[in-house]
Ligand code: HEM
Ligand SMILES: [Cu+2]
């Protein structure tokens with residue numbers, strides 16, 4: 001049925017096109033406009049450029065202003081402030097060029113449309129002009145690049161010593177979160193150790209791993225540096241926290257990292273946006289299979305005090321599941337058991 | 345082939361050609377005539393554009409109308425529509441992947457370069473055919489086979505490749521990860537190998553022909569910008585496609601022979617794989633070493649075509665001919681050293697990120713120069729809006745809009761947020777997709793009379809242009825907003841996330857605009873095929889253009905010129921030259937014949953010209969007496 005309708009629609013379309021075509025050919029033969037260099041359509045097309053210029057600018061300006069609060073996500077990290085500034089500076093510069101060049105591009109066709117007894121200017125080159133419009137963009141770009149480079153250098157610099165270390169492990173199709181625990185050191189991992197009870201492949205012979213714990217949301221303190229250590233278990237994924245202006249691929253076999261300092265707690269953000277359900281989110285931005293669009297995790301930014309309190313409540317893996325250390329060599333097992341006792 | 349010595353002006357090769365009678369097979373199928381091969385590329389390209397466009401409509405339906413019951417598509421898509429009438433999620437990714445692959449490689453590389461390099465190079469440089477007609481034919485047939493294989497992969501039970509057009513491993517290497525990485529990916533790789541072979545065969549031919557077979561007087565400084573752009577495009581392709589081949593080959597090894605070039609430390613489907621030591625980032629480096637130059641392979645021919653069309657229809661010389669060539673050269677060279685700007689957040693060393701940020705923003709400079717030169721060419725022209733001219737102006741607009749967003753993305757600090765969002769989608773669809781597509785259209789409208797001896801209907805062309813131009817902006821401009829808002833690419837649906845659970849109206853708008861724009865292409869199709877048989881007969885030089893192709897007969901045969909190949913005495917942009925009565929002086933008119941319009945430095949050349957013509961005469965006489 002639908003197929004029939006589609007075919008019918010296509011036939012209709014083609015016949016309309018054909019009729020328009022025939023009618024206007026006959027008309028143009030009558031008028032003899034075939035013989036002219038530029039027919040009456042030339043004026044119409046020239047005018048259309050102006051119409052397009054004006055209407056589309058109005059549309060763009062109206063929509064950009066009206067939607068500003070929608071597309072401009074609130075910023076919640078220190079470096080996000082800087083990169084957003086760069087973004088809007090670049091927007092100002094390119095926006096100016098965009099408007100200027102488009103006015104010229106659409107106004108010239110209108111202004112210099114064909115006239116029978118006019119002649120175009122023979123103006124093949126002008127080295128001075130060429131040099132000017134090579135140098136000016138070069139200079140402007142240099143300024144943009146240098147400011148971008150300085151921001152990039154800071155963002156990618158090594159994390160401060162005191163950064164809270166959190167591991168994000170991407171897999172099809174979710175993120176596993178692991179905290180470094182009291183010692184703020186993540187235990188080693190080995191993908192060969194992965195199994196149903198140890199989904200992160202944590203190596204519990206490493207003492208640093210004993211106090212590591214899991215969480216189903218990323219809880220972090222406001223105003224203190226946080227270091228994401230990012231891994232992938234199967235294919236590429238990418239951590240994207242839009243409000244933190246943070247993105248980093250998760251690569252199997254090559255741990256990556258990104259550090260940042262959150263500036264607003266979830267509660268503050270709820271107030272600011274007037275949305276009592278607001279949550280910071282993590283999404284995946286590297287295509288990874290059918291569930292790519294559903295790898296959601298929540299980041300909860302809390303005050304440092306709340307954070308310490310929360311931290312104290314968390315139970316290490318080995319406390320939650322003592323079987324994890326059942327097969328360790330005797331000496332390591334001893335340490336682990338003490339750890340379990342302490343955390344009971 | 346006797347064709348090779350055309351540079352010596354008076355050979356009789358064409359007569360030899362006229363003698364043998366073409367049958368259907370040698371004329372239309374296994375043709376070695378560059379014009380026919382060009383048309384073959386064009387028609388095949390149009391076929392693929394329809395397929396690629398149709399796929400995009402399918403996933404736009406999903407994005408614009410996520411709630412829609414798609415059962416009505418079951419006759420076409422069969423099992424890819426689930427019981428509940430939804431699009432299968434894996435198939436969604438397959439659609440995106442195939443759309444990208446088809447558009448980038450089959451339409452905008454083969455369909456554009458293949459068509460116009462083949463069709464125009466011999467005609468515009470004054471040669472009887474390509475250096476090797478046979479290799480040229482092979483080039484088309486490798487492309488054809490590549491297409492067949494890719495097409496077949498659409499019908500596999502588990503679907504075609506689904507890892508995105510960049511097919512990053514490990515996703516593309518592991519069948520456990522996505523069904524498309526099984527047979528679908530195998531066919532993708534085989535198809536690409538044929539495609540690469542096709543591109544290389546074509547490219548070698550273009551380069552050789554341009555270097556060796558220019559007619560007398562056709563120095564490099566007198567080549568139309570179209571030829572310059574085809575030349576540089578072929579050079580880029582020749583240097584970069586082999587790297588894609590290498591990347592694909594290593595991927596084949598990883599997939600089928602247990603090597604670990606790209607694979608390491610993977611636990612999937614309940615087991616740890618034996619691979620260690622490989623690097624997925626290595627693949628990205630190899631891929632983008634082709635991938636970035638590829639975007640210029642797609643764009644440069646379009647820019648070349650546009651330069652020619654704008655100059656002709658402005659009745660003005662292209663402004664800054666030399667600057668245009670230098671910027672294209674600059675782009676060619678720089679395009680090889682910016683690839684890692686696609687990888688700022690791939691986990692590669694941030695220092696590399698800094699280096700590539702500097703290099704990337706340098707490439708914006710020659711692009712800017714080109715834009716200013718186009719604008720100045722329009723300035724004080726006498727503009728005739730043929731459909732080709734409209735599409736060229738449209739191209740410049742897209743090139744500006746899309747190029748400017750490149751400046752955001754090239755800045756690694758800003759790219760952190762924008763990478764892999766719809767902002768990138770907007771960027772490259774404008775600057776690469778739409779701009780090149782408009783270049784292709786401009787070329788078709790402009791050279792249709794030369795291809796088929798008939799005119800396309802210009803009114804339909806105008807309607808086609810305006811619908812497409814407005815449509816493209818309505819489709820891609822809103823994507824900037826969506827991208828700034830952080831919507832990730834290649835998402836089946838955005839409703840899982842609070843931050844992206846909006847703009848349903850805007851996405852619906854985009855989808856409707858996409859459908860209308862796609863429908864508008866049928867106006868073109870009608871115009872194209874109808875005019876081919878029923879169009880008004882073309883005059884000799886319908887656009888009053890200077891270049892050589894318009895000196896051939898209206899329907900040029902094998903060998904292009906029935907008599908001698910004309911010599912060239914001037915550059916191709918003598919439009920509206922002061923002193924000359926006509927507003928154009930074809931390249932074949934000697935300077936000595938136009939004393940009224942010669943510039944001072946050209947007067948010098950006249951003396952030289954006379955001397956050469958005298959020598960010519962002697963040679964000709966000698967030839968005659970040798971007979
Ligand atoms: C002004 C010069 C340009 C600059 C600075 C620039 C910069 C960039 C950057 C940095 C990206 C990566 C964005 C990301 O993935 O996060 C990108 C993506 C892209 N650019 Fe450009 N670009 C420019 C011009 C062009 C041109 C002229 C073309 C095509 C003719 C083009 C085609 C593409 C494509 C196809 C992609 C996306 C590939 C993908 O991820 O699938 N760009 N551009
Ligand atoms: Cu993903």
Ligand SMILES: [Cu+2]
Nearest residue numbers: 636683685686
């Ligand atoms: Cu690039």
